[in-house]
Amino acid sequence: MRRLPLFVFIALIVVLPLLSATPEFWITQLNYIGLATLVVVGLVVLTGVAGLTSFGQAAFVGVGAYATAYLTTALGWSPWVGLLVGLACTAAIAFILGAITLRLSGHYLPLGTIAWGLSLYYLFGNIAAFGKYDGIAGIQPITLFGYSFASGRSIYYLIWIAVLLAVWATSNLLTSRPGRAIRALKGGAGMAESFGVNTAAYKTIIFVYAALLASVSGWLYAHMQRAVSPSPFGLNYGIEYLFMAVVGGASNVWGALLGSALVLIIKDQIQSWLPRLLDSTANFEMIVFGVLLVVVLQYAPGGLWAYVSAPFRRGAATRGKAVAPPPEAPALARRLRPEPGQLVLEVDAARKQFGGLVAVNDISFKVRAGEIVGLIGPNGAGKSTTFNLITGVLPLTGGKVSFMGGRIDTRRARDIAKLGVGRTFQHVQLLPTMTVLENVALGAHLRSDVSVLAGTLRTDRAREARLLHEAAVQLQRVGLGDYLHEQAGNLALGQQRIVEIARALAADPVLLLLDEPAAGLRYKEKQALGAVLKQLRAEGMSILLVEHDMEFVMELTNHLVVMDFGTKLAEGPPAEVQNNPAVLEAYLGGLDDEEPAHA
Numbered sequence: 001m002r003r004l005p006l007f008v009f010i011a012l013i014v015v016l017p018l019l020s021a022t023p024e025f026w027i028t029q030l031n032y033i034g035l036a037t038l039v040v041v042g043l044v045v046l047t048g049v050a051g052l053t054s055f056g057q058a059a060f061v062g063v064g065a066y067a068t069a070y071l072t073t074a075l076g077w078s079p080w081v082g083l084l085v086g087l088a089c090t091a092a093i094a095f096i097l098g099a100i101t102l103r104l105s106g107h108y109l110p111l112g113t114i115a116w117g118l119s120l121y122y123l124f125g126n127i128a129a130f131g132k133y134d135g136i137a138g139i140q141p142i143t144l145f146g147y148s149f150a151s152g153r154s155i156y157y158l159i160w161i162a163v164l165l166a167v168w169a170t171s172n173l174l175t176s177r178p179g180r181a182i183r184a185l186k187g188g189a190g191m192a193e194s195f196g197v198n199t200a201a202y203k204t205i206i207f208v209y210a211a212l213l214a215s216v217s218g219w220l221y222a223h224m225q226r227a228v229s230p231s232p233f234g235l236n237y238g239i240e241y242l243f244m245a246v247v248g249g250a251s252n253v254w255g256a257l258l259g260s261a262l263v264l265i266i267k268d269q270i271q272s273w274l275p276r277l278l279d280s281t282a283n284f285e286m287i288v289f290g291v292l293l294v295v296v297l298q299y300a301p302g303g304l305w306a307y308v309s310a311p312f313r314r315g316a317a318t319r320g321k322a323v324a325p326p327p328e329a330p331a332l333a334r335r336l337r338p339e340p341g342q343l344v345l346e347v348d349a350a351r352k353q354f355g356g357l358v359a360v361n362d363i364s365f366k367v368r369a370g371e372i373v374g375l376i377g378p379n380g381a382g383k384s385t386t387f388n389l390i391t392g393v394l395p396l397t398g399g400k401v402s403f404m405g406g407r408i409d410t411r412r413a414r415d416i417a418k419l420g421v422g423r424t425f426q427h428v429q430l431l432p433t434m435t436v437l438e439n440v441a442l443g444a445h446l447r448s449d450v451s452v453l454a455g456t457l458r459t460d461r462a463r464e465a466r467l468l469h470e471a472a473v474q475l476q477r478v479g480l481g482d483y484l485h486e487q488a489g490n491l492a493l494g495q496q497r498i499v500e501i502a503r504a505l506a507a508d509p510v511l512l513l514l515d516e517p518a519a520g521l522r523y524k525e526k527q528a529l530g531a532v533l534k535q536l537r538a539e540g541m542s543i544l545l546v547e548h549d550m551e552f553v554m555e556l557t558n559h560l561v562v563m564d565f566g567t568k569l570a571e572g573p574p575a576e577v578q579n580n581p582a583v584l585e586a587y588l589g590g591l592d593d594e595e596p597a598h599a
């Protein structure tokens with residue numbers, strides 16, 4: 001949200017309860033909207049941004065609520081201790097549940113969240129100390145320095161301070177180094193890991209983060225209602241929170257507020273108007289509500305926040321803020337480079353079998369510092385598989401791969417990236433809704449150490465500025481300096497390939513693996529790309545290049561390795577290889593005896 005609308009919104013939130021004309025009902029409604037927003041902000045990170053669908057958030061609200069309810073009623077402890085214990089219990093439970101369920105993929109993950117959502121609900125209802133299904137009553141209000149937050153109008157401020165803090169912290173997180181890694185989770189673990197992102201750790205962190213926000217909501221709820229019972233923490237509420245996230249716009253924190261407000265207000269209005277319209281007290285409201293939801297999902301699948309925020313975004317673009325490059329910042333530290341000619345990569349009898357298919361058949365070759373090696377061959381020859389063996393995406397069936405003298409074939413993709421191996425992908429793997437600059441900054445993930453806490457508290461700004469500056473420098477280097485703030489998905493395919501090269505360069509690699517970088521480029525763009533690669537080689541970079549454009553390959557490479565059906569056909573300088581009869585046979589299906597070889 002831009003500054004002015006944000007200030008107006010905060011001013012409204014502050015002033016509303018102070019006006020005696022504000023009906024009590026509005027305050028109650030706003031309290032519930034605030035409580036739901038806290039939960040839904042967590043879901044925005046978890047589901048909207050990272051793509052991990054959870055139906056079980058209501059159960060974490062329950063953990064926060066029951067912890068404080070029990071401690072304050074049975075043991076007479078302060079609600080503030082109840083909050084801390086509730087958060088600790090939630091973190092522990094979420095960590096354990098996350099460790100079990102986050103390994104699941106596809107539709108098994110949402111099913112897993114339903115399973116533990118139900119389990120916790122029944123647990124609350126069956127513990128005698130928690131009053132079974134009757135719950136716990138007589139919870140004391142929250143007090144601070146003698147001030148009691150007993151009335152709806154007073155706890156309102158606590159709730160909305162919590163909401164604004166959650167929105168602020170989450171917005172900070174999502175625009176930081178760890179935030180980019182979290183956003184990359186949706187693009188598939190393989191891409192993120194190849195830039196050093198520990199995807200399993202980030203999944204667990206955001207799972208716990210979302211659960212903690214739900215727990216705070218539960219704490220506030222328990223002290224607002226002064227009673228808890230299992231029903232508000234059941235699966236139907238878990239589903240409702242997810243609806244709120246989707247209706248508002250699951251990828252934006254302000255969408256959480258919009259979605260919560262819309263769902264709660266519409267539900268309430270339907271409940272009060274429908275019986276009058278239909279002249280019946282039968283429970284039709286859920287049907288009408290369901291139909292409305294389907295309509296929203298049909299016509300605004302990205303949520304309604306995009307429509308609400310569109311005028312502000314246009315305003316920012318016309319003021320020029322959205323096109324300025326990031327400010328200058330000290331350059332990031334660079335790794336030591338090998339001497340020209342030093343052995344960088346050694347692939348030694350690498351083998352990969354997929355069942356009975358030998359995709360890579362005992363392939364050996366070397367890449368030295370300051371050299372561009374071309375890996376060529378017809379479709380299905382095994383080039384991309386060889387790339388995946390080198391970068392740790394696929395395990396070898398046999399042979400070994402060494403980088404800078406050490407074996408890397410037993411290492412994970414993110415550890416190989418850390419050593420200085422950068423790559424692009426045959427099928428472009430950018431995050432389309434992130435800007436070009438942010439996509440490239442993700443490449444520099446390992447060159448900074450900003451933690452989730454630092455990102456959330458916004459103490460990372462100096463380090464973030466260095467990352468963004470580095471990303472901008474790399475984009476200018478590859479000729480995309482005019483597209484820094486463009487959404488990556490809006491670029492032409494050829495340009496997206498160049499963005500991938502800039503992203504790989506942002507990692508400060510020693511070895512660059514480029515998978516068909518010239519595919520989809522126009523002649524002039526190819527020439528510009530060739531110039532960039534030559535410049536990189538002159539700076540001592542080693543490049544392994546898979547490419548089908550033979551003119552591009554012949555012009556650029558020092559050495560060629562030719563594959564066919566997984567086997568190495570030939571190897572040597574380009575001029576030599578292009579006259580090799582076996583290579584011509586593989587590419588052209590054989591030559592006429594009369595035809596000169598150079599044809």
Ligand SMILES: Nc1ncnc2c1ncn2[C@@H]1O[C@H](COP(=O)(O)OP(=O)(O)OP(=O)(O)O)[C@@H](O)[C@H]1O
Binds near residue numbers: 378380383385386426
């Ligand atoms: N995960 C996989 N499971 C089974 N077979 C695979 C897998 N990945 C690749 N293959 C097979 O391995 C062979 C080599 O594929 P690869 O993608 O490495 O070839 P390529 O030389 O990169 O081809 P192209 O130029 O078309 O990209 C192909 O027959 C392909 O079908």
